[in-house]
Amino acid sequence: MESRHRRVQRIVAATYIGIPVLLLVVVAVIAAGGSAAAWIGCVVPVLMLVAGLVLRRRHRYLPRWWTAVGGLFGGVAGLMVTLFPLAVGVWWPAILALPALIVGVVGGLALARAANRALIVPFVPELASTPYELVFRLRGIPLAAVLVGADSVTIQSHPLPRSEHQLRTYPLSSVTGTYEFALSGAERLKFPIAVTHAVATEGPAVILQANGEDWVLPTNQASTLIDVLTVRREP
Incomplete structure (x- = not known):
């Protein structure tokens, strides 16, 4: 489990820290070709990096947040790379803003899901501990998932549920x-x-029985x- 933990945390670090660092490098290279005011653009990746460092410690054992942060950071990076060149008088990358946004979001989500897959596949009994x-x-x-915590199981239809109708938790x-x-x-x-x-x-599914209810969960x-x-569930 120790080697798996290190592998997972490397991917998490690439999501929370690697994306902002890479964006900071790109923005710095672009800013170097413009005026001194263009360096203000580095504020965005620096803020992302600070947020990533703080959130990584809070979210290191919470994969449900990896997807949200990965998609957000990836999308911001995609937009920044294509729109920031406008600050130095280069306009044509802005045409690619929408595709870059999509690619960034997909890339961030892919990193997060790679971390989750590295964590649970293949399953070993020690993982539950x-x-x-x-x-x-x-x-x-789309976006729905089952979250298994230390003492509860949650089924939610959105990574960040906004109402009680979007999730159900059972002890x-x-x-x-x-x-x-x-x-x-x-x-x-x-x-x-x-x-x-x-x-x-x-495909395969799980029949989950809890509180007298039966749910079929395709996964x-x-x-x-x-x-x-x-x-x-074992004592």
């Missing part, structure tokens, strides 16, 4: 059963949360989710 809050994506429901003590199930893609699924744009998909990591819940 770590302080990490483990995240499992729900297939066919692990209330979970009475977990079963792996194969979906054909023709089922109409019921969820404990409000979801939008859900797409029926074929490609069904067996791993069951293993984590089983280990963390």
Whole structure:
């Protein structure tokens, strides 16, 4: 687990610190070709770097935040790289602002998800004994995920839920059963949360029984989710 922890934290550092540092270098190179006032542009990546250093310590065991920060930092970096050249009289990169924004967001999200995948794949029993809050994506429901904490399991439809309808949390003590199930893609699924744009998909899923309710959660990591819940539910 120690080597896995180091690998995961290297990817997290690349997300929280690497993106701002790389952006700072790019902005500094661009500013060097302009007037002294152009160096003011370095304020943005410096602020991102400071925020990244602080947030990395707070979020190091909370993968749900890695995605939000990765997408935000990546998007800001994409916009900054294409729009900041305007400060030195170069206009043509601004045409690429929208594609750069999209690429930046996707790149940041990819880094965050790579960190989460490095953390939980392949699953080892020792993982359940770590302080990490483990995240499992729900297939066919954009942004939705299952979060397994030390003593609870949460199902949420958005990385940053804004209402009680977007998440449901159960104490692990209330979970009475977990079963792996194969979906054909023709089922109409019921969820404990409000979801939008859900797409029926074929593949593995987890039947989660808690507080007398049964929920079918489509995830490609069904067996791993069951293993984590089983280990963390043990006294």
